[in-house]
Amino acid sequence: MTTAVAAPPGRTRTTPSPKRPPGRQARRWLIRIASLVTALLLWEWLTVTDVTAWIRFDRLPTPVEVAGQLWTLLGDPLYYLDIAQSLVRILTGFALAAVFGIAAGIAVARSWLLSDILQPLFEVVRPIPAIALVPVAILLFPRNEQGIVFITFTAAFFPILVSTRHAVRALPAVWEDAVRTMGGGRWRVLISVVLPGALPGVFSGLSVGMGVSWICVISAEMISGDFGVGYRTWHAYTIVDYPAVLVGMITIGVLGWLTAGLVELLGRRIVGER
Template sequence: MAAVGTTLAPAATPDAAGRACAPRAVGAVAWTRWTARLLSLAACVLLWHWASTTRANFGLVSFANLPPPADVTRAALDLLQSPKLLHHLSYSLWRVAAGFAAAAALGIALGLLIGRFRWAEATLLPPLEVLRPIPAVAWIPLAILMFPSSELSMIFITFTGALFPILLNTVHGVEGVDARLVASARSLGTRHWQVVSEVVLPAAAPSIATGLSIGMGTCWFCLVSAEMISGQFGIGYYTWESYTLQNYEGIVVGMLWIGLFGMGSSALIRGAARLAMPWYRPGGRSA
């Protein structure tokens, strides 16, 4: 029994204990994930170093001419000190931004129409489905003939590559909206376009964000192909020029720049989507 005059300290409630432990648990999980990612990248670099220095030959695949990471690093540092890098990247970034913005605007608009109206699905979707399997690279000769400048043709190629992932994900997102939400909004007197902006669009936003992220990746893929064929500036042109000059280190440097900017731009889209959709929390991934 407690002595008279003494006070017992209140026991920590489960909720308070959970709040105290939550930051530590989140920090530990984040640290584990980043450690795993860094170790994965380090393992890839070590495997690359081993294959290039030993000139590994597996029959179908040979690494005899692959430059090792040290040579690529020196070439990357030389390029960083050269004004050519900023020149090439500025052209590529402009082409990707212009093509992606046009594809996002048209893809989301068409996706909303096709997903909401049967007449739009019957009239607009069939020709788009015919064009969708055509690779963006196949459009390059026709784009050169259609547009007066190679700059517009390359922007068109990036637009074509990003359009269909955005369009199809928007259509699937709109078609997956719960019909009860739409019926409830209409029963409350909501007008049709208000239903689209206040019910359909927020419900389809996660699918649209996925399409935007995929479309950004295809933008870079298509841009590099276009720059290799019809460009004079850009990171894809730099990569192809390095190949023609047998500058093997430059090829890898160009590929790494493309990968970094493609990954970074997709990450920006995902981050912006999380900020724009505070209500959406995906729960399918296990720890």
């Protein structure tokens, strides 16, 4: 006779997973920080000792030079104006892309008529890199600003559209059937099944969309902007101010990371645990 009996499957799922020991969490953070610090030290060593082994590091600014430049710029109102300008552009374009991308994704997934009308257009426009639309944007929009937002919008629109479409199509039919046999109509199915059911997929589209938006807003600013982080970085390059170029790059990196984190956080908040 055995005395120990395996817990029924229903029980094991409800018990919370054991908490990780705090020491291990701290060690993992230490490793993450050490990784960044090591990269900085390597950069410093390569540039200070002027390593030239086919790739040349003798002309690249050192981290200390870049930090000095960053410090100067942190005291310059123009730096913040540029950041604000880029953020406004990207958030406007991204918000528009989120609204239209999710709506179009659901429409195309749920209606064969809308799918037949819109899908061919989408398939032809989708492969065009958004940045290739700069000349068209300049023609179409009265102001530069609107052109840049348009390009950011187009860049984020397609990943959001495609992810939403896939997520909606992958929903189990039984959820919709159940709601319909409770008397739910089209709108009820949309609000109670399609939207919440597709949310995880929608958020993965939003994450990708945010990344692509940054690529495009910076590129568009480099080509046609007169403000913004991208414009400022390109401008620094044209006057051979390399420390400022690197500060621009780091700024873009940090902003991209922050906005992606925001989308992630929002996703976890809204989608929650399932």
